[in-house]
Each structure stands twice: as structure tokens, then as C-alpha cells.
Amino acid sequence: MPDQVEQALRSLERQLAGRVSRPGKDGYAAATAIWAKPVGRMPRAVVHCRTTEDVQLSIGIARDYGLPLSVRAGGHDWASRALCTGVVIDLSRMNGVVIEVDRRSALISSGARASDVARVTGPLSLAAVTGSVGAVGMAGLTLGGGYGPLIGRFGLALDNLLAAEVVLADGRVVVADDANEAELFWALRGGGGNFGVVTAMRHRLHELPSVRSGVLVYPFCEARAVLERCADIAAGAPRELTVQVGCVAGLNGPPLVLIVPTWCGLATVGETRTEPFLRLGTLLSGALTTTSYQTAMSAFDVYLVDGQRTFMETSWLPALDSDSTDAFIGTIAAAVSPGCAIFTHEFKGAATKVTAESTAFGLRREHVLVEILAAFADPAGEAAEERHRQWARAARQALADKALPGGYPNLLVADDAERVANSYGPNAQRLMATKRHYDPGNVFCSAIPLPVGG
Numbered sequence: 328m329p330d331q332v333e334q335a336l337r338s339l340e341r342q343l344a345g346r347v348s349r350p351g352k353d354g355y356a357a358a359t360a361i362w363a364k365p366v367g368r369m370p371r372a373v374v375h376c377r378t379t380e381d382v383q384l385s386i387g388i389a390r391d392y393g394l395p396l397s398v399r400a401g402g403h404d405w406a407s408r409a410l411c412t413g414v415v416i417d418l419s420r421m422n423g424v425v426i427e428v429d430r431r432s433a434l435i436s437s438g439a440r441a442s443d444v445a446r447v448t449g450p451l452s453l454a455a456v457t458g459s460v461g462a463v464g465m466a467g468l469t470l471g472g473g474y475g476p477l478i479g480r481f482g483l484a485l486d487n488l489l490a491a492e493v494v495l496a497d498g499r500v501v502v503a504d505d506a507n508e509a510e511l512f513w514a515l516r517g518g519g520g521n522f523g524v525v526t527a528m529r530h531r532l533h534e535l536p537s538v539r540s541g542v543l544v545y546p547f548c549e550a551r552a553v554l555e556r557c558a559d560i561a562a563g564a565p566r567e568l569t570v571q572v573g574c575v576a577g578l579n580g581p582p583l584v585l586i587v588p589t590w591c592g593l594a595t596v597g598e599t600r601t602e603p604f605l606r607l608g609t610l611l612s613g614a615l616t617t618t619s620y621q622t623a624m625s626a627f628d629v630y631l632v633d634g635q636r637t638f639m640e641t642s643w644l645p646a647l648d649s650d651s652t653d654a655f656i657g658t659i660a661a662a663v664s665p666g667c668a669i670f671t672h673e674f675k676g677a678a679t680k681v682t683a684e685s686t687a688f689g690l691r692r693e694h695v696l697v698e699i700l701a702a703f704a705d706p707a708g709e710a711a712e713e714r715h716r717q718w719a720r721a722a723r724q725a726l727a728d729k730a731l732p733g734g735y736p737n738l739l740v741a742d743d744a745e746r747v748a749n750s751y752g753p754n755a756q757r758l759m760a761t762k763r764h765y766d767p768g769n770v771f772c773s774a775i776p777l778p779v780g781g
Contacts, residue, residue: 335392336372339414342384348373358417361402362462363637364705365410373399373415379526382416382494386524389414390496390770397773398524401440401464405639405700406740411773416524418466426451426532432489435528437466441624444530449621454535456487459571459587459672461624462631469528470519471737471775472688474696476540476589476623477533479566479676485516485688486681487531493523496770500526514761517687517751519736519775522765539597540589540623543604543613547582550574550656551649553608557586558647560603566676567592568600572647573670574655575630576662588615589623632702635666638716640699640723641738643731647671647695654725658699661721663714666702669722671695689733689752696735699723741776748778 340347348354349372358373359365371394374385389396395413402409402419409415418438424447425434433455435444442461448454458468458475465484473484481487490504493511501523503512514522545553554572561570573585588604590597594617601615644651655669674694683691699722701715723730733750741747748755755778762769762777 331392332371332394335388335394339372339374339385339388343374343381346375346377346381348375358399358415358419359410360634361399361404361407361409362631362633363405363407363702364634365407366636368412370397370410370415371413373417375417375420377420379492379494379500382418382524382526383498383500385414385416386494386496386770387498390768395773396770398520398771400438400466401462401468403460403463404467405637405738408773408775418526421526424448426453430532432529432531435465435530437464437525437527439465441465441468442621445621445624448532449619452534452536453532454620455530455532456481456484457624458484459624460627460631461621462628465530466525466528467520467737469530470515470517470525472517472735474672474674474735476538476569476571477535477591477620478672478674478678479569480591481533482677482681483688484530485686486678488516488528489531490529491515491525492527493525495523496766496768510761511765513685514687514758514765517689517736517754518758518761518777521762521771521774521777523771535591535620537594537617538589538591538620538623539594539601539615539617540587540626541613541615542626543586543588543607543615544611545584545586545608546611547574547577547584547656547659549608550582550584551652553584553586554647554652554655555649556607557604558652561673562646564600565592569673569675570604571671571673573668574659575668576659576665578665582659582662583611587626591620634705635702636705636707636712636715638701638719639738640719641734642697642699642723642726643690643734644695644697644726644729645731646693648729650729651726654722654729658718658722658725661718663701663718664703664711666700666715667718668700670698670700672698683753687751687754687758689750689754690731694731697726698738736775739776743776744779747776751778
């Protein structure tokens, strides 16, 4: 078997000269330095793909020699699914963004991050639907869902996916859309990268000259009042207004509450709609400004630290209420390090108008996504690792009585089979049938989790 592996890797190096990195070679360290520091065995090789043909060749060799295969695009997945012990298809160099002549859509290569897209669309007063962090890859975000500040007006990122070029396990290249490979297109929108390697996507674009947004910081001692007042405003807000809430452990002091409203409607009423968020309590810092969507997307950049050990948990809540507020406060008060945080994302408006059976994404009612994050510098020792893991689990458990079944698949892991199945709801069996049809050998097993069986 070792000889077979070496034979496979040498075949890759011969056919893709200068595009294959092995441990100790140029390019390998950069390609494996993803957001959440990986643990355990590292990849045998990274293929720095530049074309769809490079991807085809990499899949074929990994498949034929039985090597594990994974895909690295943005590299922002907390569970390090971008890496595997075999061959990593690195798409980061395939990051082009081309706006179509009619300005209604853009062709986005799958190595592009949200910030790459915004740099091209922003100067034209256009926007693709992205998440709230520019460093996140557009492909992983879109294929798993894509919550973000534009969700109320324009839906999930996957609701704005118009077509995808996909390299399948058998090497074929297909274009999936509503008219071609329709079942694959249905599955890609929510089922992640489980069916093939998406090399390019066509995304719908929207006219968006500006947004009004900002990060408002309030003291943790006022958390209950601030969060409840914020929830009251958000409950009656129009679809153009979304609010993200954060409770974070303080770096050199007490915890803090972050409130991030974003108005994406008419600029003339943006100030009126967002001004109440400035009066939730004693404002420590922050302001709301009318700015480009590209600039607003960079608001969380200061909070992102690459290369840390990371644990994440997630819950879906029907809404933010006093019970969930109490759970947030108690959880952050018990934080085990400054890397502990809770963030929320709204699901409302346009995202709820899509029927559950239209895409593989399983939950189409109004709700709030909760991200629970525990990150710390490595090496910190096994004891520190266990403290952070248990803190994240306890935080999710504190919300269990209020949570909806399942959770956001982009944040789940496969060993939570019941939650994974519940996440796709009535779409679970159809999703697995599609998986068996397009990837019967489970070549693409390093993606977000799918239901077992079905």
C-alpha cells in the first residue's frame, strides 16, 4: 500500500508539474494553514489547481488509488474538513470573479472568498449575497446555506445560486442548474460538497449602493436589558433590517455585548431604522455609518485570528427571548478563556419565502442561528483543550430546551447523526438518494455531514 500511495503522488507530480506540494515543500505550509488549526495526521499532498482539468486529474488519481480526498477553498471550516490524510484539492488560486454583461449575475470561481467578490461588485454598486465575514469562501458558504446581513431582503446565499460547474467522481464535468442536472442542483443548495467538486458558480447580483451598519459595544453588566431591547426592535423590523448579536469574553477585562444592525434598504431611511440600536444601554464604543457593503463586511476582521484550536457548537432557536438571553449571559459569564463567544444570525424575510422542498436546505421558518465558538492558542495542553470543548457543549446544552431540532449543517460534525438528520428535515431521504446516484463510492466524504442511510 505505501508503494501504491507513492506511485499515485508521483503520477500527480508528473502530470501537474509545479502544482503539487508535499510536506516540507513550498506551498504546502500555506495551503494547510487554515483558520482553525488542524490536529492529527496531515495531507500527503496538496494540489494547487488552476483549471477544471487539474481538478479532474486530481480526482481521478485519488479515486483510482483509493486515497482520501478533500477540497480547500476558503479554508474557514472550524472542523478542518478542507484537509484530509490523502490529497487536498486546493482551489485558492481559482478565485476569479467576472460580472456578466447584464450585471444581473457574476461567474465566481470556487476559490474566491466573499471579500474577493465584494472587491469586484462593490465599485459597481452591486452585491452578491454573502455571509458576514469577508474571509469566508463563497463556495462552502453557499453550498451549505449562507446566512448573512442581506438574508431578509435577498435570502440565503444558496437561494442566489443560479448554476454550478461540477466535476463528478467519475471525472465528468457538468453544469447544474434548474434545466440541467436539476436533481444535482437541488442537492448542492444545502448539501454541501458531497456530490462533486464545484469549480465555478453563477450567482445572482443585486443593486446595493450602500448599507448602514456598524459594531456597537455595550457593557456585559447591562447585557440582559440590551439584548431584550434589541430583540424587541428586531421582532418588528422590516426585511431590510437584520441584527447580529454577539456576547464575547473580554480580552483584558469583563465580557462585552456586540450589536451589529445592518440596513440594506433605501439609504434615505437607514438612519431612522438603525438609530434605536444606539440607545440600548450605555454605549461603550462604535457607530453606525452609511458605507459600502464591502466595507461593512470587514467589521469582524479584527476578531478573527487564524491558526487557533477551535471548537464550535450550534443551535437553531425559534427567536431570541428572555430565556435564551439568560442562557447567553450565564454561558459567557462561565467562559474559560477570551476566545469564547456566542454569535447569532437571523433567518427571516425572503429566506422564509422559499419552500422547504425547493432546495436541500431543511429549515425555512423564521429562526435564529446561534454559533458557539471556543478558540485558544495551541499548544495549550490537553486540559485546556478539554475545558474549551466542554464549555462549548455546555453552552449548547443551555439552549437545548428552547432549540429547534437539528442545526446548521455547515457547523455540525458527522458523529451527531440525529441532529444531522433533523437538520435536513423532510429532504433527508431525497438528499441521500442523490448522493448515491452521483457519488456511489463516497469519494467526496470530507464535506459537511449528510444523513446516514435513507
